[in-house]
Amino acid sequence: MAKPKVPKRPTRDEFVLEEIGNQITEAFYEKSEILLTVWGREEPVRGQIVLLDSRTGKVHVQQSSETLKVPFMDIMRIDYPRD
Secondary structure (H helix, E strand, O other): OOOOOOOOOOOOOHHHHHHHHHHHHHHHHHOOEEEEEEOOOOOOEEEEEEEEEOOOOEEEEEOOOOEEEEEHHHEEEEEOOOO
16 A cells, blocks of 8 residues: 655755754744744744754744644744734
8 A cells, every 4th residue: 555645845955944043043032923834834833932952853832822843844934923
């Protein structure tokens, strides 16, 4: 039985990854609310970064009542909410 084809995560060069990393670090230290576009998710993730876990490579984003653990490599874009 064949496995269903899952689209692969788009590849990004080291400069794009470095820029995303810099933006995430800045938002973490400034305690800014951010909007993350995450590969494989329909809706963007909105909240405040509360932990950068270098051991697991995950960014912990605090939403109203829960904390989402987003893999760094799945983050496609970071924005700041405009409302």
